[in-house]
Each structure stands twice: as C-alpha cells, then as structure tokens.
Amino acid sequence: MNKNRLIYLIIFSAALFFLFSGCTGVTPAPSPEITPAKTTPAAGAELPPISLTTPTNESTRSYLGLSGAASKTFSPAQIECDLLLIEIFSMYCPYCQREAPAVNQLFQLMQNNPKLSRRIKLIGIGVGNSAFEVGIFKHRYNIEFPLFADENYIIHNHLGRVRTPFFIAVANRGAEKNQILLTKLGDFSSPEIFLKTLIKLIKTQTKGEN
C-alpha cells in the first residue's frame, strides 16, 4: 500500500468515526446512540433499562435504600420496596406543573402510612431536563420525593418517548421483580383512589407469591 493511499484511508476512517459517533462539532443531538423504543411501557412488560445517578444526599439515599451504594449510578431495581412508582415528567410540561400538587399529596399519603412508606416508593424522572431544571421543578413545587434528570432523553427514548406526565408502577420484589404492573398517562383522578389502586397491586403480588 503506498503512502498516499494509507493517508487517505486514515482520514476516511476518521471521517467515518466522526459520522457514526455524532461528533461533528455542532451542538450535540440528544442521545444519538439510543434508538427510541417502538412501544411505550405497558402492564406485563419488563421495565426497560434505566440508569440513574446515585444521589449525593444521604437522606435521599436512605429513602431509596442505597445507603451503602458506592457506584455513581444505580437501577430502579436496587430501590428497596415492593412497588416502585416512577413519574416521567418535564419541568416544561404544563400538565406536569398542574399535576405536581396531586403527586405531592400522593407521596404524603404514602409517607404518612407506616405500613406503606417502606413498601411503596416514588421517584420522578425529568425527561429532557438538566439537573438545574429538575432542581427548579423540585423547588417550585416543594417536591420531597427524589427527582432525577434525563437531560439527553436517554431514558425517554428507552420508554418509547412517552408523553408527560406518565406514571409507571413496577414490581420491585419477588418473582415478578422489574415487571410493569400499571401505567397511567396524564393525571390520576385523585391521590387517594390512585393509592388504593397501588395497594391492590401489592396485595395481588403478595397473593401470587404465596
């Protein structure tokens, strides 16, 4: 192989690398490596892979049962509870803004019931939101449950780009661990009724295990 041909091949390979890595020197597109899932999450399906940044706040880690976690990231399956409720939201979403007080109320109902507070956990994931934007949402609505940023829409793509707000209830213990038990797009009619639905799901799970 002559020298010129070799140089050409090196440059051509570099060009291809830039093409497929999405590193073109312009504003990076959000999560170019993730192909959006064709379907949105539904009951009976497995929760798609989700990686969340381990909170630095000790009380948040304690709520999630991650007190000893040394890793920078964790998966929802590591959260200690029977049932995990995930709210997919965006601080830019008017619907999520309107729904925030009701979600807070749901969280308080869970926390105020000693039998439930350890069995059901609630987290929120801000799709297309930076940590700063998630922080604004948390501060604006006095949200006490843990919120995570999905700035580059990686999780949002795994979830088939669901509209917001979107709620996913996942079994987090037992044989059905990681299985989606319920999904809900938009608002829930009342926090009390929604909580009853979640309690029923736990009971059904427990029966299944016996």
Place this chain on the structure above:
Amino acid sequence: MRYPITSIVLTLFVTLFVSLAFCRPGICAVSENFRESIYDPGTLKPIDSNLKVKVGDTAPDFSLPAVSGKTISLKDYRGKKIVVLSFVPAAWTPVCSDQWPGYIIVEDLFKKNDAILLGISVDNIPTLYSWTGQMGDHLWFEVLSDFWPHGKVAQSYGILRSNGTCERCLIVIDKKGIIRYIDVHDINQRPPLETLIKELEKISKKQK
C-alpha cells in the same frame, strides 16, 4: 498524486453534511397537554438568517401588540428593568411549545435579577392567544405579536428566517438599552435555562 487533497476535503465535507442531516432535533413538546395539536415541521436548518445586531449595540426599539391587549414598547423599560427577548419561530410547533411553559415557573428568578421577559413570535394575536392559553394559568410575561408588518422587529434584529418565521433567539438587554447577550439558538433545540439565568445574574450584578 492519486488521492489529492481535494478528494480528502470532499470526503470530510460529505461526512459533515450527512452527519448534520441525521442530527435529530430535540425531542420536545413531550407534554400530554399538547397531544394532537402540535404540527411537527421536522428537522430544520439550524439558523437561517444574518444577525444585524451584536453585544454592545443599542437594542433596536419596537412597539408591538401583546396578547394582553396592551401595546408594549421596548423603550418603556429603559432605566427600569433588564429585558429578555425570547423570540420563538412559530406557535403550535414542538420545541416552542416546550420552551415558554418552563419560563412560567421561573418568574422568581427573573424578579430576583430585576428582569422582565417578553415573548415574541411572528404569529398573529388570535393564534398566540389560543396557543399560550394551553400553557397554564400563570403566564406572567407579555407575549407580543410581530405579525404585521410581518416580522418587522425580527428583521430589524436580523433574525427573520427565509420562510417568514423567526429564529429561536434569546436577547438580553440591560437597563441602558444595550444588548448584553445574544443566543441565536439551533431552531430544533430548546436553549438551556441555566445559561440564560447565569447570563442574567452576571448582567444584573453589573447593573447594581
């Protein structure tokens, strides 16, 4: 030479072009609020105009009708408030519908920096009324229509695109009427809020 420099440059150029063509826009307007009511124009040329102003220039003055029924003039804020102009390309499109609703919940950050926000688009008042009505109850900032003469204000700033819409652009004007920050953003993506807030804080500090 069998593989001249021109062919190498050509390869890089083609690669860059293809990369840009496949760059996905921001996945915005994810809110259930806008279900079925958003027109998606697809990926657009990121910037399609030639800016006529720069940081340090006096901001071109304007008077425009607002959705509130008022007529808003830029000069009215001179000596009183820092002004953020948020130009958005068009109502009922994905990214725009996912930008101003976020500003609705950060009124306190604007107030803290003694700033006000003016939202501007080239849509007419009825369209803007209907669109912003979907964004919640507390639209605390004025929404202005640069519809007629069509895009005159956008044109004066050099941000009117070739198809008659305007750029997605943030301009911060200090209390003396001097432009202190310009972000003519990729039309396909939402400008990060933290960048704007950081700029506001810097400008506000200098004004004190």
